[in-house]
Amino acid sequence: MTSLQEASQSRGTLPVVPPAGARSARRTAVRVFRPQRSLPAVVAAVAVAVVGGLAVVVITADLGGLTSPLPGIDGNLSRVSATPWEAPETMVASAVVAALGLTLVLTALLPGAGGHLALRTDDRDTVVGLSRKGLREVLAVEARGVDGVGSVRVRGGRRGVRIEVRTHIRGAGWLGERVDAVVRQRLEALLPLRFPRVVTRVREEEA
Amino acid sequence: MSTEENAPRRGFAAIAPAGPDTAPPKPTGSTIRGFPHRRARRTARGNRVGLALTGLPLLLCGAAGLAAGTGLLGDGVAAAPIGGSGAGPLAPALSWPWTPHVAAAVALAVTVLAVRWLLVQGRSNRTRHLRLGEDTVAGRTGVPASAAADAVVAQVCGDPRVRSARARFTESSREPRLWLDLELTEGADPVDAWRGCRDGAVTSLRDSLELERLPTVVRMSVSGRPGGRELA
Numbered sequence: 001m002t003s004l005q006e007a008s009q010s011r012g013t014l015p016v017v018p019p020a021g022a023r024s025a026r027r028t029a030v031r032v033f034r035p036q037r038s039l040p041a042v043v044a045a046v047a048v049a050v051v052g053g054l055a056v057v058v059i060t061a062d063l064g065g066l067t068s069p070l071p072g073i074d075g076n077l078s079r080v081s082a083t084p085w086e087a088p089e090t091m092v093a094s095a096v097v098a099a100l101g102l103t104l105v106l107t108a109l110l111p112g113a114g115g116h117l118a119l120r121t122d123d124r125d126t127v128v129g130l131s132r133k134g135l136r137e138v139l140a141v142e143a144r145g146v147d148g149v150g151s152v153r154v155r156g157g158r159r160g161v162r163i164e165v166r167t168h169i170r171g172a173g174w175l176g177e178r179v180d181a182v183v184r185q186r187l188e189a190l191l192p193l194r195f196p197r198v199v200t201r202v203r204e205e206e207a
Numbered sequence: 208m209s210t211e212e213n214a215p216r217r218g219f220a221a222i223a224p225a226g227p228d229t230a231p232p233k234p235t236g237s238t239i240r241g242f243p244h245r246r247a248r249r250t251a252r253g254n255r256v257g258l259a260l261t262g263l264p265l266l267l268c269g270a271a272g273l274a275a276g277t278g279l280l281g282d283g284v285a286a287a288p289i290g291g292s293g294a295g296p297l298a299p300a301l302s303w304p305w306t307p308h309v310a311a312a313v314a315l316a317v318t319v320l321a322v323r324w325l326l327v328q329g330r331s332n333r334t335r336h337l338r339l340g341e342d343t344v345a346g347r348t349g350v351p352a353s354a355a356a357d358a359v360v361a362q363v364c365g366d367p368r369v370r371s372a373r374a375r376f377t378e379s380s381r382e383p384r385l386w387l388d389l390e391l392t393e394g395a396d397p398v399d400a401w402r403g404c405r406d407g408a409v410t411s412l413r414d415s416l417e418l419e420r421l422p423t424v425v426r427m428s429v430s431g432r433p434g435g436r437e438l439a
Contacts, residue, residue, distance in 0.1 A: 024241075032244055032424055034251060038328055041254035044261045045325040052318030059311040085275040086285040094276060098269025104262025108255045116426060119398070125243070126409075127424045128401045134391070134429035141394055190398060 025124045029193055032127045033114040040107050117158045120191040130190065132157030139163065142186040143179050148172065150205060160197035166205050176202040239382055243422035246332045246378055257324050334376045334383050340417050352376045352383070355412065359387070362408040368395035369404075370430050383416075385409065385423040390430050401425045 054073065061068050068074045083090055116129030130138070136154040143152040143163055153164040165179050180200040187195065242248070278285040300306065337355055339348040356374040363372040371390045376383040387409075391400050404425060413421040 028242055028244075028422075031242055031248060034248075036251045037254040037258065038250075040258055042325065042328055044258055045321050045328070048261055049318055049321035049325060052314050052321055055314035056311055056318060059307055059314060063307050063311065080289060082288050084286050084288050085272065086278070087276075090289065091273065091276045094269045094272030096269070097265050098273060101262045101264070101266030101269055104258045105266055106262075108258035108262060119401070121401075123405075125420050125422045126401075126405050127422075128397075129424070129426050130397050131426065131428040133431075134397065134427055137393065137429035137431055138397060189396075 021124045022120075022122045025121055025126075026193055028124060029118040029121070029127045029129070033116045033118050033129050035112040035114045037107060037112065040104070044104060114158065117190075117196065118193040120193055135190075135196075136161065138190070139183050139186060142182055146175070146179050146182055148175050149179065156196070158194075158196060160199065163198065163200045165200065165202050167202060168205055170204065172202055172204060176200045237382065237419040239420055239422065243384055243420075244378070244424065250327055250330060253324070253327060332377045334378065334380050336380050337376060337383055337416060338380050349380070350416075352380075355416065359385070359408050359412050362411065363387070363389065363404055366400065366403055366407075368392060368400045382418070383421070385412070385421055387423060387425045389425060389427045391427055392430055395429070397427050397429070400427065 054070070057069060058073055058077075114129075116131055117135050119128040119130060121128050135157060139161060140152045140154045140163075143149060143154070143165060146165075148167055148169050150166045150168055152166075155162045155164070161183075163179060163183060165175065167175055169175065177200075179202070180198060183198055183200065187198065274280055275284050334352050336349045337352050339350060352375070356376065359374045360372045363369050363374075368391055369389050370392045373388040375386050377386060378384045387404065389400060389404065391397060405423065409421060409423050
């Protein structure tokens with residue numbers, strides 16, 4: 001056994017043998033708390049529906065030989081089709097369209113941040129998540145309990161938390177380490193599936 | 208009690224003898240396999256596909272426009288109008304008589320798909336009824352999901368760590384999944400809270416619904432203001 005394994009065992013953070021079903025429980029928890037991307041989907045769906053509907057109206061009116069129900073669009077289309085590709089407005093429009101497309105593709109591909117920190121349950125039928133606000137609240141309560149801490153502000157969430165401690169004590173570099181240790185211990189006790197990064201800063205306030 | 212009420216009616220006659228002797232309980236096997244919250248994730252997957260399918264053509268068109276404008280496709284292309292000069296490689300395809308019809312059909316299909324995508328966002332797979340036990344020839348027993356949810360909430364809220372709770376059932380009435388939202392009081396330990404909830408309310412609900420498994424999602428938040436704190 002290496003010294004690292006000994007250290008992790010003595011701290012009780014890593015179980016040597018994960019219980020049966022823990023892996024599927026972990027996968028279920030990660031999947032449940034993946035984001036739904038509802039807002040970008042609604043915006044994109046409305047935009048596509050409006051553009052598609054206008055295209056149907058314009059094309060079918062043209063096919064039927066009717067006067068266009070939307071003369072503004074027809075006028076703009078003929079003006080746009082006469083603009084050369086190298087015109088600055090065309091370039092800007094192309095760049096905007098490309099950036100929009102890239103944003104949508106990245107929104108679809110990147111895993112995204114769900115609103116909850118998934119906790120380990122080792123039970124395939126129980127998935128538990130702590131909201132970002134809840135996590136901040138739990139850590140703030142813990143940090144406030146450290147002697148010498150005046151006020152605490154916790155920011156961030158699932159991926160990483162930033163803890164800003166204000167104190168009246170002079171030269172309180174040790175306080176940051178103590179708060180950091182206490183917060184990490186609290187996080188370990190929560191048994192998160194992915195341990196968030198913790199950054200602690202101490203600010204000395206004027207008395 | 209009148210004789211009319213005592214007279215056997217068709218429905219009651221069928222239900223009355225239904226018991227362990229006429230319909231022996233079969234051993235139920237849970238059919239839940241793999242990821243239990245399948246339908247809840249389907250909209251999310253659809254959204255990813257939809258966003259990618261919307262974004263990719265935009266990205267390609269924008270990139271092609273930039274390439275044409277900067278002269279990567281040749282100086283002639285850069286100076287040509289967007290609508291084409293009428294002699295480009297696409298000219299024969301554009302003058303084909305069916306082109307506008309095809310364009311209209313494609314635009315219509317895209318619009319219908321987009322409207323469907325929009326409608327899917329409001330889809331909820333809540334279950335209104337939960338079934339109890341096995342169906343027999345005599346009939347089936349059910350309980351409104353709201354009644355079961357109220358019972359869970361009442362039991363969960365008995366825990367001093369829980370300030371408020373909300374429960375709903377999804378997927379199927381035969382093998383429901385429970386979604387439980389808890390708001391904890393400040394200073395409560397979330398791990399203790401979910402363990403107590405699972406071993407208490409969820410287990411007793413599973414037993415009373417005669418279910419083998421009740422996959423549960425517990426979402427916890429913490430209230431910033433505990434009820435009893437004095438402002439001094």
